[in-house]
Amino acid sequence: MTQTARPFELYDATLRDGMQGEGMSLSAEEKLRVALKLDELGVTLIEAGFPASNPKEQELFALLAQETWTHSTIAAFGMTRRRDLRADEDPSLRILADAFCDVTTIVGKTWGLHLEKVVRVDPAENLRLIADSVAFLVGEGKRVIYDAEHFFDAWRDDREYAHRCLRAAVEAGADTLTLCDTNGSSLPMQIHEAVSAVVAELGEHARIGIHAHDDTGCGVANSLLAVQAGATHVQGTTNGIGERTGNANLTTITADLQLKLGIAALPDGHLPKLTETAHFVDELLNRTPRPTQPYVGRNAFAHKGGLHIAGIRADASTFEHVDPVDVGNQREILVSELAGKGTVVEKAADAGLEVSDEQATRIIERVKELEHRGYHYEAADASFELLLRRETGVYEPLFRLESWRVIVEQRAGGRVETEATIKIWVGDERFVRTAEGNGPVHALDRALRDAIAGVHPHLADIELVNFKVRILDETKGTGAVTRVLIDASDGQRTWGTIGVGENLIGASWDALVESLAWAEQPGRAVAAPAPRGDAADDDAVPVAR
Template sequence: MTDTAPTRPFELYDATLRDGMQGEGMSLSADEKLRVATKLDELGVHLIEAGFPASNPKEQELFGLLAGETWTNAQIAAFGMTRRRDVRAEDDPALRILADCFCAVTTIVGKTWGLHLEKVVRVDREENLRLIADSVAFLRGEGKRVIYDAEHFFDAWRDDEAYALRCLRAAVEAGADTLTLCDTNGSSLPLQVHDAVARVVAELGAHARVAIHAHDDAGCGVANSLLAVQAGATQVQGTTNGIGERTGNANLTTITADLELKMGIRSLPDGGLARLTETSLFVDELLNRTPRASQPYVGRNAFAHKGGLHIAGIRNDARTFEHVDPEAVGNSREVLVSELAGKGTVVEKAAAAGVEVDDAQAARIIERVKELEHRGYHFEAADASFELLMRRETGAYEPLFTLESWRVIVEQRAGGQVETEATIKIWIGDERFVRTAEGNGPVHALDGALRAAIAQVHPHLADIELADFRVRILDSTKGTDAVTRVIIDATDGRETWGSIGVSGNVIAASWEALVDSLARSEQPGRRGVAAGGAAAGA
């Protein structure tokens, strides 16, 4: 395998705003797209593909917003396609829009694969070459940097190498600055990509930049992109977190870290890589997606350690079980608590929570964790409940209240409306509190009643928000008699913590998790730290 070192400055090309939006459920307003573009510019990507300027009113609004911004690191690329057949390039309305757009960079896609020429656009091979050349030449003549995306390139390469090269050569001779080799169907394997890119670089690399645009249908999007770089590509296209149609695009988040930390190719400005996790989470948040915990580099579990031997190893030298420093990509190390944990894990978790634990207490806590996880608890996702467990075992726990009783009434009326009412009776010191609240679900009602009862004594709890509520049936074979696990995520606006409840009754499990989510904030050393909203919906 002969590799060609990059001879041009390396470029990252983010297509989240266009290609990424083709994924199921992906939708952003023009204002939200502007926020993503701003975040990508702060990260340091070189090119941001915004879409076709006039494909719909939202895109028109977006390009108006983008034109009014000042960009520090990125250039905005407008996207389109080669001219229609039987229409001159200068008369093609779509190409004219690209020419008149404020963007100095235009990306146009054209056909390369004979199958598409026969079945989709229905033009012969010579006419297709003219479509490519005319479109590139027109935009180049309008002063644009032209990136030519050779659609289905690798399928075309396997079908007819000579014609695939002729398509690229037509674009180069007409003035294309960059040739993007697209694995549009995501069908290619890494060595196939490497060998094809190496040939293109050898044939045309002296005249144009070679880029890779991979999809992940065969699970090789990242690998294909990296092998293309090894073969001489100097631009990688992809999307943040790999979002996109079908199984997604090549994950540019992973690729960016791999390039710098594994291949020694700097693709971001100084300090940029440390913003990778922040940027990944920002995009998921705007898209209302749950971040993938197992995502390389930026996922919550990317540097999470559970086994006792692993934890002991990273305590001595993090290199024993971590391939890179979490802080290099803006992430952090996480020590998970489970039945596999050792005393060192407990001691470390206790220290972080401000709880003093001796060896005997640590051993007792481990045994208690094993017992509870056998019953269905899952402390990896419930750090608040684990902290309270440690406090109970060491005598450092201060209860919010003493429960007398709680009751939930769910009523469906004839018109289909469902109403929920909760009543709680608790003691705080020598004072008895009885409160009732309505909600749009039992947990919402219980939360409202509990907050009303304790607001005078623990006013800060009124501002803690319940951010997520998850229910899992632990033994579905038992049907409605199965044990239920409930996990609640709560936030004070600065950090998020999880709590857990397990019971054969889903409301009882929810109550347990709810109380732990609030009790954590009122423990010694944590009082008064809160900012947020109100619970809802569960």
């Protein structure tokens, strides 16, 4: 079978290589959830981890063994044998052999610098380590993917020896040879040259793969150039997480392969799950999805300039290289001081409102005025809709404010207590409520909900999921104007609101009230209840490849 005739494979290394990035950590149960999500997306191979490294990985493999996999195959990861043990005596290789999965990926040294400085093994012995390890696992009935660590550095240093390492793995029975740019040091033209040579020499005997890192910012480009040179196995991580600057971003690569190169990287009809999967992994890692990420970012199909928006209305392909629906994303028309009347009309229509040309002109001037003061409606879609409602006379406030007060007291011993009191009117009825909280926003939120819960019971289904504060004029220190952004969710939808002012708590109150008011506007049915949480307050064994 020639290299080009082999079915294409996506290999997701998020659960192992991705976890080597700073701050990346998931429990065994969370890793299982990621694996199931990747299976739903249709990724060919999922590198679940290094079962010999720690008890958590062993727990994960026990959980994975109990699942049924529809589209993906699980791969266990390990290293070549220790030099002082035979392969069949090496405990780590034995764990790989006994793992439930049929695929094992082992990494071995290729670069002379590492043989001399790191493992202190002579080149001939290294070839035996590779061959013995691969042969043992093949003999145990495993499909073996051999990852040639630092391959491209080795290729530039000693091409003949780098090739001998690959040949040793192939002759021992390796099914796939993955060429690893472990340092992320290579540029696309170097990748293309080396992969082309390896495909020509060994492509008839084994599948050739690529494992790139992003240290030069070329991780995606290097992977695509490797594919053009004949690689049919591409490794990477969801959203490009990983050590240092990260691994090649498999999310971007997947869309590029399918939409730009016409390669069926995923099963038919699965590409629209890409955005959902990418955001799921970020949220599970407690990371805010990067808004500028290609294809799946919130801003990937966001348009702000008036000319761009006019072009999109005439023909979306004028400023969109693909249809956002193809990757499960959506178009966003951003509102700012750069917007024209058409943007306001379109945003109003999305909210079920009608605005005249005169109203649209007035709204644009109002937006310019507010953004000059520090408002930022691109990140506060719900606040902009409320602005539209006020300007068109259809806004219905939750209440009329009489006053609110927050007391923060630090007790002896360091304990800080916060208490908020609000006085509001709903119709002709006056409500006075006091509540304690972990901080000012929490206390205000609890007091407000307590006051109006009887009138607006659906507010119990809404929770604050993000709270961000930015100083707008650093030169004024603690007296600077602050911008507060709040994201709220009912379990199905998420919306953003904004508050701006010199008083941080005052700005927070404004954003908080708008987050609740948006959900209670006429015709704005709240989604099915989600588990309620409190409001937001102001507050492995590493193996490189």
